[in-house]
Structure formats: C-alpha cells, structure tokens
C-alpha cells in the first residue's frame with residue numbers, strides 16, 4: 667500500500683483503517699533511532715502513523731528551532747522503506763490557533779533536571795503529544811528512552827489524564843563507539859564529534875559503579891577529562907518515575923542522565939541502572 671501523507675484531521679480520518687493504530691511522534695531528520703521505534707510500532711499494530719513536526723512550543727527563545735534540520739523528502743523515503751502507512755505532517759499554523767489559551771502543564775516533574783535548563787520545554791512537549799493523540803487517536807504510541815524524562819512525563823500524562831493509550835519505550839540506538847544517535851549530531855564538527863562520545867563513556871563508567879556517590883563521581887571524572895570543549899549542563903542520578911535525585915541507600919532502577927553543549931550543539935544522553943540489587 668502506498669504511503670499516505672496527511673496534513674490535517676480530515677486526511678487522518680480518511681486514512682484510518684480497521685485494526686490497531688500505533689503512533690510514532692518525531693520532529694523528522696529521521697535516523698536509525700527513529701527507524702527502531704517505527705519497527706517496534708510495525709510489530710505491534712495494523713497501521714503505523716509517523717508524525718513529523720518541529721514543534722515550536724517546545725523550543726526556548728534562544729534554542730535551535732529555526733536551524734533544526736528539516737529533511738522531509740528523505741524522511742518520506744525512510745518511512746516508505748519501513749512500511750509506514752501514514753505520515754502526519756501538519757503546518758504549525760493549522761495546529762496552533764493564534765489565540766490559543768489552553769496547554770498542558772508538566773508540573774514539578776517538568777521543572778527538574780532537563781526542565782530546569784529548558785523552562786517550558788516539557789509543557790510544550792506534552793501539549794503537542796496530547797494534540798497528536800487526539801488527532802491520530804492511536805491505540806499505542808512509541809517513544810525513545812533516549813529522551814528519558816520526556817518518556818516518563820508522557821507516562822505520567824497518560825496516567826494522570828486517563829488517556830486510553832499504551833505507551834511503549836524503546837532502547838537508545840547508538841553509534842558503534844557509543845554516541846547516541848540524534849538529529850542534532852549532524853551539527854557536530856569532526857572535533858566536536860570526538861568530544862561528544864565522552865557523554866556515553868561517562869555514563870557507562872558511572873553505571874559500572876555501585877553507590878550513588880561513586881556513580882556520580884566516576885561519571886563526573888570522565889566528563890572532566892574532556893576539557894573545555896564540553897560545557898556540562900547537568901549530570902543527574904534520578905528515580906526514573908519522578909526524576910528526583912536519588913540518595914545514598916536508594917534501591918531499584920535509576921537513570922543516570924547527562925546534558926552538555928559540545929561546540930554550539932546541545933546533546934543529552936542517559937542510561938538506566940539498578941542500585942543495590944538483592
């Protein structure tokens with residue numbers, strides 16, 4: 667079946683087939699990480715919808731909205747190769763009325779860790795995701811663990827607002843040397859690229875230790891070795907459900923998350939680990 671490009675609600679309604687629908691929300695510039703999400707959706711649903719929309723609401727005034735990569739034709743090709751049924755590619759003006767008033771608040775959990783460096787970011791993410799859920803009406807939706815706080819907040823939104831949608835988390839796809847794939851990696855110069863791998867190296871080194879203090883210290887030491895080419899925003903060891911920092915003695919799953927600017931590019935990464943396994 668040919669790939670359908672939908673621009674609005676009417677197109678989506680027309681494209682709808684019987685059976686389960688999976689949504690994979692993206693901002694385009696699709697890479698292997700996105701492909702892995704699409705494949706997970708393909709296995710679970712009769713119809714796969716990929717949304718491609720660079721959401722202005724989730725970018726701060728000094729962030730990279732205008733220079734975010736837009737590669738729509740190449741993205742369509744990726745979607746064709748992966749057997750996607752519908753690409754939803756709305757125009758910002760159609761999605762957001764000039765006089766809109768109501769949006770979703772991510773609450774306190776949206777103001778910590780990544781949210782502390784990007785005020786309003788998660789409100790913007792949850793608002794677009796809820797709008798996409800309402801427009802596409804999927805049975806399930808797939809998100810990457812690469813954006814761990816986003817995934818956790820989407821799970822909270824689904825629980826707190828009683829949304830009838832199953833959320834699937836997909837593992838982070840990495841380059842052979844460990845760098846997490848990101849649409850923003852294309853901004854990295856050769857020199858930046860060498861430095862960027864420090865993020866995943868630091869997370870791996872930290873995850874090999876056992877107590878919160880050791881984990882933080884070890885990861886921090888690796889980040890420090892990178893020198894001035896790496897401008898750290900945060901290194902955080904948090905409870906995956908709340909994104910609150912964990913204390914000594916914490917038991918169970920934790921997320922070790924990092925964000926840093928490498929050159930002019932801001933990168934994030936994280937790993938999940940288990941503390942004090944019995």
Ligand code: AMP
Nearest residue numbers: 692693694699809810812813838839847
């Ligand atoms: P984005 O286009 O960056 O908004 O990402 C769209 C979806 O792809 C989100 O759910 C991301 O978490 C996910 N994603 C981005 N990079 C990766 C990756 N390297 N591995 C797996 N999923 C990813």
